[in-house]
Amino acid sequence: MVHSLEKKALLICAVLFSSSLPAAPTASLYSTVFSILSYAKWNTAAPAVCAVNNPPLAQQLLINAPDHSNYRISAIQSNEIKTSACQILIFSTLSPKEEQYLLNTAATFPALSISTNNAECEIGSAFCLYKRSQNFAFKVNLESLTQARVHVDPRVLLLAKSVESSK
Structure with missing residues (x-):
């Protein structure tokens, strides 16, 4: 039932917000x-x-990486995604279409995707970073x-809404 409530909350957020929402800028990628x-x-304790x-x-x-973080960070090639145990995929060299293809065919979910090369964020990764002035958003x-299929706190969406409304 909790999973059902999370789905409903996410769907409500989807209706309230556009499909691609910008969020507050920070100093570095x-x-x-x-x-x-x-x-x-x-x-897992060490994603x-x-x-x-x-x-x-x-x-x-x-x-x-933040001090005392438990992330296991490594580099992989795109052809290794299917056999990897990655909970977080960070794309930086692929087109949005290539990201989408790999997410549809190679990723094992739950897996959160982040792109540094997908400014429009209409397809591909769940989170798309871009440079805005001297900061990243x-x-x-x-x-x-x-x-x-990763639970992400909805405050991320609220951050996006507050930035969007301050434009």
Whole structure:
């Protein structure tokens, strides 16, 4: 029944908000990623973060991870997604169509997806980071977020609404 209530709450949010919502900016790409992840509930104490096709990004995530975080951060190639145990997929080199294809064919859910190369956020990843002035912000793709099957605190959507209404 709780799962049913969560689905209903997410659907209500989907009706109230557009399918792609921007959220409050933060100073760095890495702080934005870890801020988003802090709103998610994981079924494991040490969720696996996988930077897809970008080993330098994985290295920077390791360097910039919050103190005392339990994330297991690694780099994988897109052809390894299906056999990986990634709860978080971070895309940075693929097109939105390529992201969507991999999410539909290779990802094992629950898995949250984040993109640094998908400014429109209409297809592909659930969260899409973009540069706004000197900061990073993100948009939420509600359809992909629902597909992810990861419980994400709805305050992320409220952040998006407050930024949208202040434009």
